[in-house]
Amino acid sequence: MIRLTDLTIRFPGFTLDHISLHVRRGEFFALMGSTGSGKTLVLESVAGLTKPSGGTVRVGGRDVTRLPPEERNVSLVYQDHALFPHLTVLQNVMYGQRYHGIAKEEGRRQARELLDTLGLSRLENRRPEHLSGGEKQRTALARALACGPDVILLDEPLSSLDPQFRGELRRTLKHVHETTGTTFLMVTHDFADAMILAERGAVIKDGRLHQQDTVANIFRRPATPFTASFVGMTNVFPARYAQGCCTFAGHAFEGLPELPAWQTGFAALRPEDVFVGSAGDFPEGWRILRGTVERVEREGFTWTAVVHCGDQTLTALVDRHMVLSRGLESGSTVTLGFAGEHLHHMPEND
Structure with a gap:
């Protein structure tokens, strides 16, 4: 579903160095790394928000390297939710549908189905200021799903949540993935999130991939000392x-x-x-x-x-x-x- 080939992005003082990555259709893939490793740059290159210096980005078999974000059929969920503060939960979820040719009434029906799936139905008329961190993240996830994307991109979806909400959102993400069959690419600095949610993953450091494998193999058979330390093999x-x-x-x-x-x-x-x-x-x-x-x-x-x-x-x-x-x-x-x-x-x- 997602195939990156020799993806390179150069900034002063940092280079994303010839990243080649394959995320299969319908799988949950975790890109893991510390702060500043380049993992969010990879996400933004798939979304079309950062222009590569070299290499190709393919989504669903299409070369989207030079396409604008709105033509890629991917949805990005940032860790800070990026909800519109003046809109209700339902209005936030429906917001992007107009740009994907979804009729208003059909969009409202689909949005309410998503709210029901994500346990947000009773909150559809609330504004973001009256939501908990977990409720905001689930609203952002519903908005991403409401446009029927080929791929959902998750930027540290659990990092801003209190511990009591992390387990709840993990279960929600797992349920949504299993029931929709949507392809998920998540970036995270927390290996525990990857262990629970992802089938396969990769580890990135200083703009370079260190290992790409099943999450279980990365955990038990790390390829480099850095990967070993990252997954707790201290x-x-x-x-x-x-x-x-x-x-x-x-x-x-x-x-x-x-x-x-x-x-x-x-x-x-x-x-x-x-x-x-x-x-x-x-x-x-x-x-x-x-x-x-x-x-x-x-x-x-x-x-x-x-x-x-x-x-x-x-x-x-x-x-x-x-x-x-x-x-x-x-x-x-x-x-x-x-x-x-x-x-x-x-x-x-x-």
């Missing part, structure tokens, strides 16, 4: 590979499954795949490291132990019982364990 170490052995964090591990052919690269572990205990606590065949606790951190109901091992630092998720019952604290000597199949390897060049 234990990334320089590693050496020789004679069936992988050496990192001052420890050498033999007999690991699927060791790569390269001599130097990176080994990585997710914090939830590293466990703290005693040597006898781990299943047979697990790999063991020993180290000293640097600090124990708490974030909400989650605890992490940061442990010095050799010349590196590992982070492990720990439960409250472990912290309190074993006196886990700075300076404690601990044993860490992990299953060999959870160790992920990446080449040196990223």
